[in-house]
Amino acid sequence: MRISEAAARSGLNVDTIRYYEAEGLVPNVVRGTDGQRRFSPDNVDWLTLLYWLRETGMPMKVMQRFAALYAQGDATIPDRKSILLDHSRLLAKRRDDLDRCDEILARKLEIYEEYLR
Amino acid sequence: MRISEAAARSGLNVDTIRYYEAEGLVPNVVRGTDGQRRFSPDNVDWLTLLYWLRETGMPMKVMQRFAALYAQGDATIPDRKSILLDHSRLLAKRRDDLDRCDEILARKLEIYEEYLR
DNA sequence: TCTTGACCTGGAGTTACTCAAGGCCGGTAT
DNA sequence: ATACCGGCCTTGAGTAACTCCAGGTCAAGA
Numbered sequence: 001m002r003i004s005e006a007a008a009r010s011g012l013n014v015d016t017i018r019y020y021e022a023e024g025l026v027p028n029v030v031r032g033t034d035g036q037r038r039f040s041p042d043n044v045d046w047l048t049l050l051y052w053l054r055e056t057g058m059p060m061k062v063m064q065r066f067a068a069l070y071a072q073g074d075a076t077i078p079d080r081k082s083i084l085l086d087h088s089r090l091l092a093k094r095r096d097d098l099d100r101c102d103e104i105l106a107r108k109l110e111i112y113e114e115y116l117r
Numbered sequence: 118m119r120i121s122e123a124a125a126r127s128g129l130n131v132d133t134i135r136y137y138e139a140e141g142l143v144p145n146v147v148r149g150t151d152g153q154r155r156f157s158p159d160n161v162d163w164l165t166l167l168y169w170l171r172e173t174g175m176p177m178k179v180m181q182r183f184a185a186l187y188a189q190g191d192a193t194i195p196d197r198k199s200i201l202l203d204h205s206r207l208l209a210k211r212r213d214d215l216d217r218c219d220e221i222l223a224r225k226l227e228i229y230e231e232y233l234r
Numbered sequence: 235t236c237t238t239g240a241c242c243t244g245g246a247g248t249t250a251c252t253c254a255a256g257g258c259c260g261g262t263a264t
Numbered sequence: 265a266t267a268c269c270g271g272c273c274t275t276g277a278g279t280a281a282c283t284c285c286a287g288g289t290c291a292a293g294a
Contacts, residue, residue, distance in 0.1 A: 002241080003240085004240070013282090014241090015283055016281085019281080019283090023281095034241080034289085035241085035242070035289085036240085036241055036290090037241085049221060049225070052218040052221050053218070054281090055218065056214060056215060056218045059280085060280075077229050077233060084225055085226070087222065091222075094211070097169075097172050098173060098208050098211055098215075101169040101208060102205065104165075104169050105201050109201055109202070112198045112201075115194050116198075119271075120272075121271070121272085130251090130252080131272090133251065133252080135273090136250080136251065136252090151272080152258085152272085152273070153272055154272085176249085177250065177251095
């Protein structure tokens with residue numbers, strides 16, 4: 001499929017996809033005879049993963065490392081696994097942050113209510 | 118108190134505090150006779166709020182608006198309230214994102230386990 | 235044939251910091 | 265008294281991760 005469809009499916013925008021590819025975050029993107037990128041379903045799965053990793057705060061350098069490991073084949077699965085596990089721990093920390101922030105917002109809003117009464 | 122202590126208490130780093138002040142995000146920061154910033158406990162509370170808003174993804178423009186409203190007095194409390202309520206909804210969305218990402222990671226990790234077996 | 239739409243590259247612009255250079259000032263050690 | 269030191273100051277450059285734009289190519293439809 002073309003880049004616009006890959007963008008629509010993955011959640012990333014077209015510029016970001018091109019940027020990610022240039023930075024080595026997207027392996028195995030082929031070109032048609034017209035020089036345009038063609039995305040396989042696997043490409044789209046990969047982009048979708050990148051979308052969610054980004055959305056939850058993984059830095060590009062880590063994604064870069066992850067993509068490089070992927071390119072080296074199955075022998076790197078333990079390393080990739082530990083990257084994802086690390087990220088999973090980060091998600092837990094983010095959830096705590098959201099809870100903390102919720103508390104603070106609740107306190108502020110309560111104070112506002114008092115003023116408004 | 119001095120800027121380094123305000124940084125330690127709020128979670129923001131000193132450069133960020135100076136930057137935020139220059140951008141109008143921090144009202145009522147006074148200077149001592151030596152020209153250095155002096156932070157009151159209220160200043161620190163404000164910075165702490167900014168820290169958590171930033172940490173949970175509020176864009177600077179919104180914080181700017183929030184600070185400007187604050188500077189205009191109690192009449193703007195309803196507006197400020199709605200900014201915080203909007204942000205609270207964003208927190209809920211972020212929590213959903215974290216859950217989605219967790220699922221995706223779990224699936225990937227499961228696949229890795231199969232390879233490793 | 236002419237135009238339209240989706241794609242391409244290269245480069246500039248944006249956001250939100252973060253770091254570094256160079257300088258001032260108040261307090262301590264000699 | 266003076267030399268030094270840490271912490272502060274401003275200004276400006278650098279960075280991350282996009283995002284947008286200009287100018288150009290190409291295939292397909294009217």
